Amino acid sequence: MTAAAPSVGVPLPPRPGRLLRMGRTVRYYVPAIMVFIGVIVLWELAVRGFGMQAFILPAPSAIGAALVENWGAGRWPLFEAARVTLFEAVGGLLIGTTVGLIVAFGIARWATARDAVLPFAIAANAIPIIAIAPIFNAWFGITNPLSKMMIAALLVFFPIMINVTRGLTQVEPSALELMRSYAASDWEILRKLRLPNALPYFLTALKVATTLSLIGAIVGEYFGGASNVIGRVVVQSASALRFDVTWAAILLGAITGIAFYLAIVALERVLIPWHSTVRGEHPG
Amino acid sequence: MTDSSQPTPVVRVSGVDKQFTVGHGVTTALDGIDLEIGRGEFVSLIGPSGCGKSTLLRLIGDLTAPTAGSVEVNGKPAHAARRGREYGMVFQAPVLFEWRSVSDNVKLPLELLGMDRSERDARAREMLALVELSDFASHHPYQLSGGMQQRVAIARALALQPSILLMDEPFGALDEMTRERMNAEVLRIWQQTGTTIVFVTHSIPEAVFLSTRVAVMSARPGRITHVVDVALPQPRNDETREDPRYFRHVTEVREALRSGGALGAEPALVSEERMAAEGGIG
Numbered sequence: 001m002t003a004a005a006p007s008v009g010v011p012l013p014p015r016p017g018r019l020l021r022m023g024r025t026v027r028y029y030v031p032a033i034m035v036f037i038g039v040i041v042l043w044e045l046a047v048r049g050f051g052m053q054a055f056i057l058p059a060p061s062a063i064g065a066a067l068v069e070n071w072g073a074g075r076w077p078l079f080e081a082a083r084v085t086l087f088e089a090v091g092g093l094l095i096g097t098t099v100g101l102i103v104a105f106g107i108a109r110w111a112t113a114r115d116a117v118l119p120f121a122i123a124a125n126a127i128p129i130i131a132i133a134p135i136f137n138a139w140f141g142i143t144n145p146l147s148k149m150m151i152a153a154l155l156v157f158f159p160i161m162i163n164v165t166r167g168l169t170q171v172e173p174s175a176l177e178l179m180r181s182y183a184a185s186d187w188e189i190l191r192k193l194r195l196p197n198a199l200p201y202f203l204t205a206l207k208v209a210t211t212l213s214l215i216g217a218i219v220g221e222y223f224g225g226a227s228n229v230i231g232r233v234v235v236q237s238a239s240a241l242r243f244d245v246t247w248a249a250i251l252l253g254a255i256t257g258i259a260f261y262l263a264i265v266a267l268e269r270v271l272i273p274w275h276s277t278v279r280g281e282h283p284g
Numbered sequence: 285m286t287d288s289s290q291p292t293p294v295v296r297v298s299g300v301d302k303q304f305t306v307g308h309g310v311t312t313a314l315d316g317i318d319l320e321i322g323r324g325e326f327v328s329l330i331g332p333s334g335c336g337k338s339t340l341l342r343l344i345g346d347l348t349a350p351t352a353g354s355v356e357v358n359g360k361p362a363h364a365a366r367r368g369r370e371y372g373m374v375f376q377a378p379v380l381f382e383w384r385s386v387s388d389n390v391k392l393p394l395e396l397l398g399m400d401r402s403e404r405d406a407r408a409r410e411m412l413a414l415v416e417l418s419d420f421a422s423h424h425p426y427q428l429s430g431g432m433q434q435r436v437a438i439a440r441a442l443a444l445q446p447s448i449l450l451m452d453e454p455f456g457a458l459d460e461m462t463r464e465r466m467n468a469e470v471l472r473i474w475q476q477t478g479t480t481i482v483f484v485t486h487s488i489p490e491a492v493f494l495s496t497r498v499a500v501m502s503a504r505p506g507r508i509t510h511v512v513d514v515a516l517p518q519p520r521n522d523e524t525r526e527d528p529r530y531f532r533h534v535t536e537v538r539e540a541l542r543s544g545g546a547l548g549a550e551p552a553l554v555s556e557e558r559m560a561a562e563g564g565i566g
Contacts, residue, residue: 177373181371274424274426
């Protein structure tokens, strides 16, 4: 079908071919990969060249060896440790996100709820997490993973709550007028305008929350609990001067965090392909 | 077409005042407005910024309530007409939902009406054909130019087949060339659908080119000072813009604006947009 009258629009540029797009993707990641490799090589050379002691800084090769060696066996089976820590983090993320969402919807709907709840939410956010962790361990049982989950949940709650509230309330005034001109009910406005508007805000907060939930879980573990978790492995291997294991545990924690983060990025691409943060030229 | 003596006009505004509270003071946006618009008319509201022309349009659409006087649409109070979804609204910004495809944006009012899916699909196709965007049904708004986005907004406004279309400076953000093409487009749609159109603009040529009548307003307090009948033949096209009568009407509107104290008046202290925002969403 072709337009009879002069078309006002501009034709879309043709989508680049698959190969070309893959090429662009590779080229986009090349600088980061080069920097990464460069840093690892320099690190290795520096440790060997200056004869650095392992307790100051183990060589990347030593860390890699420790990771492989302790993957499923030894005093600190790292894979199992990462699995338990991730379990705590995911649990905390779920709890914190659920409560954050409930509070956000309440705040967005009722101004009274906002005035009543917001000061406490801000106060909760201001509590130093290090200070609250031992208390939560006592409250929810030091060996119970729930104590670590609650610490993670406390960290996760605030960004989720604030961002979702923003997404639900910071709707274009003209979009509200449009809905009003159609005599839309509050429920329809929520479902067709506020919710889709809040989705990108929610996913942005969720990305931050993944990292925070891991931090919360690991900090909780520092103050005691089940022995084979990332936080305990870090504490114990360091006091045993096995810094190669400490670094391996930190590395594994970081990889877990990145994987967790990337899972949300993937979710974002499925849920909000239309959003400016997702449809940009560059992947990642 | 200009027959305001019909028994029930589409719009009847009688004795309307509108005041806004800004800070500690009260600003009179509209003062003693009387206006009747008959079926099938194309009426433009023109005036300097701050004259309350957008506010008047919002009053007709029941997006804000008058301080005094009454607004009737199709013989009913404006709020009943809004509840009955009897009008379509086009804003200066297209206000498309970025998470919806072009076609789904057009379907939004149909969903709110509770129309079933097959009927919605058919109506959306029909409306997109009307604005000549059939090929872009599955695109997303960000993939369209400003002019195309505004055409989607027009398709959405017409989807409920309203008896009246309210347009608030719909082409104000477009460049001159696109604006002229959009003007021709609106005239074509107006003739094809027979919808009554109330059109807010601050462009004199645009108002004269499009309208059967131009209501000229003055600022602070906002009043309708003149109503100019535009006796130009239909259909209007590029030749209309070179017709000596067209220039006469442009001059007539310009002089009406000047005598209303509009041209050369000091700029409004409180912008109309601000006032609309203050009193807007009730």
